Amino acid sequence: MGEILLMKGNEALAEAIIRAGVDGYFGYPITPQSEVMEYLAAAKPEERTGMVLLQAESELAAINMLYGAGATGKKAITSSSSPGISLMQEGISYIAGAEIPVVVVNVVRGGPGLGTIQPAQSDYFQATKGGGHGDYHLLVLAPNSVQEMSDFVPLAFDLAFKYRNPVMILSDGLIGQMMEKVELFEPIPRWTDEYIREHHGNWATIGKTPDRERNIITSLDLVPERMEKHNMHLKEKYEQMEREEVRFEEIQTEDAEYLFVAYGSSSRIAMKAIKLARAEGIKVGLLRPITLYPFPKKRLRELADQVKGMLSVELSLGQMVEDVKLSVECRIPVEHYGRVGGMIPTPEEVVEALKTKIINR
Amino acid sequence: MAKSKVIPHHDVPLDQIIKPENIIFKKTKLFTDNVLSYCPGCGHGVAHRLILEVIEEMGIADKVIGIAPVGCSVLAYEFMDLDMQEAAHGRAPALATGIKRTNPDKFVFSYQGDGDLAAIGTAETIHAANRGENITVIFINNGIYGMTGGQMAPTTLEGMKTSTTPYGRDPRQMGHPIKITELVAQLPGTCYVTRQAVHTAALVRKAKKAIRRAFEYQKANKGLSFVEIVSNCNSGWKMTPVQAIKWLEENMLPYYPLGDLKDVGLD
Numbered sequence: 091m092g093e094i095l096l097m098k099g100n101e102a103l104a105e106a107i108i109r110a111g112v113d114g115y116f117g118y119p120i121t122p123q124s125e126v127m128e129y130l131a132a133a134k135p136e137e138r139t140g141m142v143l144l145q146a147e148s149e150l151a152a153i154n155m156l157y158g159a160g161a162t163g164k165k166a167i168t169s170s171s172s173p174g175i176s177l178m179q180e181g182i183s184y185i186a187g188a189e190i191p192v193v194v195v196n197v198v199r200g201g202p203g204l205g206t207i208q209p210a211q212s213d214y215f216q217a218t219k220g221g222g223h224g225d226y227h228l229l230v231l232a233p234n235s236v237q238e239m240s241d242f243v244p245l246a247f248d249l250a251f252k253y254r255n256p257v258m259i260l261s262d263g264l265i266g267q268m269m270e271k272v273e274l275f276e277p278i279p280r281w282t283d284e285y286i287r288e289h290h291g292n293w294a295t296i297g298k299t300p301d302r303e304r305n306i307i308t309s310l311d312l313v314p315e316r317m318e319k320h321n322m323h324l325k326e327k328y329e330q331m332e333r334e335e336v337r338f339e340e341i342q343t344e345d346a347e348y349l350f351v352a353y354g355s356s357s358r359i360a361m362k363a364i365k366l367a368r369a370e371g372i373k374v375g376l377l378r379p380i381t382l383y384p385f386p387k388k389r390l391r392e393l394a395d396q397v398k399g400m401l402s403v404e405l406s407l408g409q410m411v412e413d414v415k416l417s418v419e420c421r422i423p424v425e426h427y428g429r430v431g432g433m434i435p436t437p438e439e440v441v442e443a444l445k446t447k448i449i450n451r
Numbered sequence: 452m453a454k455s456k457v458i459p460h461h462d463v464p465l466d467q468i469i470k471p472e473n474i475i476f477k478k479t480k481l482f483t484d485n486v487l488s489y490c491p492g493c494g495h496g497v498a499h500r501l502i503l504e505v506i507e508e509m510g511i512a513d514k515v516i517g518i519a520p521v522g523c524s525v526l527a528y529e530f531m532d533l534d535m536q537e538a539a540h541g542r543a544p545a546l547a548t549g550i551k552r553t554n555p556d557k558f559v560f561s562y563q564g565d566g567d568l569a570a571i572g573t574a575e576t577i578h579a580a581n582r583g584e585n586i587t588v589i590f591i592n593n594g595i596y597g598m599t600g601g602q603m604a605p606t607t608l609e610g611m612k613t614s615t616t617p618y619g620r621d622p623r624q625m626g627h628p629i630k631i632t633e634l635v636a637q638l639p640g641t642c643y644v645t646r647q648a649v650h651t652a653a654l655v656r657k658a659k660k661a662i663r664r665a666f667e668y669q670k671a672n673k674g675l676s677f678v679e680i681v682s683n684c685n686s687g688w689k690m691t692p693v694q695a696i697k698w699l700e701e702n703m704l705p706y707y708p709l710g711d712l713k714d715v716g717l718d
Contacts, residue, residue: 113553114549114552114553116549142552142553144548144552146545146548146578147574147575147578148574150542150545150574150575151542151545151548151574151575151578152545154538154539154542154545154546154549154575155545155546155548155549155552156549157536157538157539157542157545157546157549158518158536158545158546158547158548158549158550159549159550159552159553159554160549161536161546161550162516162550162553162554162557164553164554166549166553180539181539181542184538184539188536188537295516295534295535295536295550296516296534296554296557297512297513297514297515297516297534297557298512298513298515298532298533298534299513300513304528304531304532304533304534304535305534305535306528306534306535306536306537307535307536307537308519308528308536308537309537310525310526310537
């Protein structure tokens, strides 16, 4: 059993970054995730593992530092919050196009604009539908505990390198700021240059040797036939992700007549709401998407044959609910309930919404 | 057998002249065989060649990672037989930072034009220089956006006509041409900052020495080395190559004088 500590979500994330054998963290301070860089700076990662820690002049620069480092086969990560993630979208689009494995963490706060520093889940569209320009997807992981803030870091890197695709950990201000116990994983050593040459030398820019063609990292192709081929190659990757990487958790769905669909902090509220509803005799369960892209469409479609209605609980005006509706193909009623602007719904509110929007509709 | 072509006014057939032992000037090994996309008369090809010659002579090709910008040299990676990355517009110094920080044993250079480096990428340029990133920046200044069709650049001279300043750049509206190299030279993070040109044979030789020195500074871990090359854009300037070079000498060089702005010493 690993070391167990009481930590903030942001601190657990930072510790996991060092333990995951990351080569470089590049970031810019923004509430509510500034503890990540502060924790890293205090932890002296350059002494512990040799990891580079750099405070960039902007989120724009930070994401492009990830581009440069990731394109050499190194593990590079950044964390930010909503307005900062918006600034990074240019770089994320280029990274997706150039197929560079990097990890981006968004500890979401309310928007639009400067919005609020309080928690929100209003960046779902941005995270799962592209965000920047062009046809692309991030693989999106949504932690709902401090434990998962830690565990998803090595998982994100595994997936990023498996697909040569940027992976986003979509957290929120609640998960980032709250304290829970966390079991830390054993440190993973940083890759050696020899390992990178052997495993990623067929694409990474590590210095051209006479025995091979040069490696070029680019998202540009001015020949339409070739660019279309590249776009179709990306599509095949996304289709493979949809086949192989869908992750979700089910709670009390066996006998459920109604279903909450919720991710991240909302799923924690929904768990409590299930207890309250079941005490009243309402058989409700929860499907918690862990990957927001790829989305657990197939399982939701199956559950649509079992339950009478679904309530998508989100800290937004209704974003994930669109994917839930698409998944169930209008077979049953699907509604949304959410609070925004940094307001957090109580479990009682969620049960009441289930009654008014689904059960007694 | 068909008769061999003969050079006018000479009696010797061409195939008796074109022989390996007669070659006194040839393609640098690190140039690929792809046809350059630059206009005839443009300085980019010469600048590419100088960088590649320096890398070849230093024997560091297997340790070099280059960065191409957005602009006319967006396809630089098609011509340089090196591992290269293509950056978003202006972001090359940030890429270079990420590469060099995680690969301190590698040589990293960015190749950027004036719009890329001195307009959209100003923050990345200044802050990479201020941090003293141990990289080499090659900056091609031709006072215009060539790739997109000759629009005003931050370095466009006062009164100079471009497609977005058809009546000439008016500083009251568009500001003055920016001397970013002078700005960069002020920063303690830079070790070697110089302004060169490549439109005469003598200047080409000087520019090559400067690029070599910039890479030697990187080898010595001294900080950011910065080589501006004042170049021409005859297409964008709507001139013949000969006219463009004359215009460069008479207008660009008085505002952007050649020479070293900073050289802290290699020892």
